[in-house]
Amino acid sequence: xxxxxxxxxxxxxxxxxxxxxxxxxxxxxxxxxxxxxxxxxxxxxxxxxxxxxxxxxxxxxxxxxxxxxxxxxxxxxxxxxxxxxxxxxxxxxxxxxxxxxxxxxxxxxxxxxxxxxxxxxxxxxxxxxxxxxxxxxxxxxxxxxxxxxx
Amino acid sequence: xxxxxxxxxxxxxxxxxxxxxxxxxxxxxxxxxxxxxxxxxxxxxxxxxxxxxxxxxxxxxxxxxxxxxxxxxxxxxxxxxxxxxxxxxxxxxxxxxxxxxxxxxxxxxxxxxxxxxxxxxxxxxxxxxxxxxxxxxxxxxxxxxxxxxx
DNA sequence: CCAATTTCAGAGTAACTGATATCG
DNA sequence: CCGATATCAGTTACTCTGAAATTG
Numbered sequence: 001x002x003x004x005x006x007x008x009x010x011x012x013x014x015x016x017x018x019x020x021x022x023x024x025x026x027x028x029x030x031x032x033x034x035x036x037x038x039x040x041x042x043x044x045x046x047x048x049x050x051x052x053x054x055x056x057x058x059x060x061x062x063x064x065x066x067x068x069x070x071x072x073x074x075x076x077x078x079x080x081x082x083x084x085x086x087x088x089x090x091x092x093x094x095x096x097x098x099x100x101x102x103x104x105x106x107x108x109x110x111x112x113x114x115x116x117x118x119x120x121x122x123x124x125x126x127x128x129x130x131x132x133x134x135x136x137x138x139x140x141x142x143x144x145x146x147x148x149x150x
Numbered sequence: 151x152x153x154x155x156x157x158x159x160x161x162x163x164x165x166x167x168x169x170x171x172x173x174x175x176x177x178x179x180x181x182x183x184x185x186x187x188x189x190x191x192x193x194x195x196x197x198x199x200x201x202x203x204x205x206x207x208x209x210x211x212x213x214x215x216x217x218x219x220x221x222x223x224x225x226x227x228x229x230x231x232x233x234x235x236x237x238x239x240x241x242x243x244x245x246x247x248x249x250x251x252x253x254x255x256x257x258x259x260x261x262x263x264x265x266x267x268x269x270x271x272x273x274x275x276x277x278x279x280x281x282x283x284x285x286x287x288x289x290x291x292x293x294x295x296x297x298x299x300x
Numbered sequence: 301c302c303a304a305t306t307t308c309a310g311a312g313t314a315a316c317t318g319a320t321a322t323c324g
Numbered sequence: 325c326c327g328a329t330a331t332c333a334g335t336t337a338c339t340c341t342g343a344a345a346t347t348g
Contacts, residue, residue: 013173018213021214027163054305056305062171065341066306070307113163120162129285136165139273139274140168143173188313217317217331240324240328241324242323242329243328243330
């Protein structure tokens with residue numbers, strides 16, 4: 001079949017931006033009931049998987065500056081959702097971890113987030129989901145390595 | 151082989167957020183020389199492909215409020231990068247389109263953006279790129295349709 | 301002294317909610 | 325009068341740059 005001139009395919013950069021915009025909106029609604037901001041929720045999630053990360057490590061992993069991350073971490077600590085202990089090997093480093101309250105709150109919010117993710121992935125064939133995740137992870141690594149050359 | 155316990159796979163929601171964060175950072179650097187913000191660049195790109203969109207249409211497509219979009223559009227109009235003409239069929243609607251200056255500016259910036267996209271996609275097998283784009287587009291549509299039910 | 305970490309302070313970007321006016 | 329559009333005004337969310345102190 002000779003194709004009828006289709007709409008030009010939007011760039012990956014563009015689509016990622018739009019999807020992200022939509023996700024943020026939805027997440028904010030879903031997190032509002034628990035008085036959690038999106039960056040706060042994100043930090044909690046990361047700390048659940050990787051307890052003991054320092055502010056510097058967290059910020060690098062999130063591709064934001066340590067100054068931005070410290071604010072998030074500070075808010076979580078103030079609410080006793082996160083505890084930060086001095087690294088035994090380096091007194092300057094504070095290693096963060098969830099408190100029981102943090103774990104509990106995170107557990108109570110997770111279903112709402114999972115529901116959103118399920119809703120978005122509904123339209124994507126299961127076999128392709130792994131491909132998408134792998135591709136995005138590759139892009140993430142490249143963005144982390146690129147400018148810093150750390 | 152019995153697998154050694156791997157790191158838990160991060161969620162798609164999470165990875166999209168991180169990638170987007172990195173992209174925004176890079177884009178801002180690359181656009182700074184032309185005194186363009188990321189939302190401004192995005193709007194110019196969309197208008198190149200779809201001339202004649204109104205502010206309301208543009209904002210829906212971008213998953214942001216019309217109030218947010220009007221600011222972007224206003225800035226572009228003030229710099230004479232975008233022109234807005236009254237719809238002949240509806241005096242309330244203003245249809246936007248690039249001016250020659252807007253087209254020229256966009257053309258001069260595009261290579262820098264394309265370079266970033268190429269860099270990010272370098273690590274993704276070409277055959278998988280279409281899958282990623284399709285999946286993300288599906289997610290975008292779902293986000294647009296969901297809450298509005300428009 | 302240097303590099304990395306933490307953290308305060310001030311800006312800045314980009315989005316939001318609320319409200320008003322106009323058009324068909 | 326209603327629904328969609330445009331748009332002004334004020335506010336919030338999140339990140340940034342700059343600078344300073346601390347530690348190994």
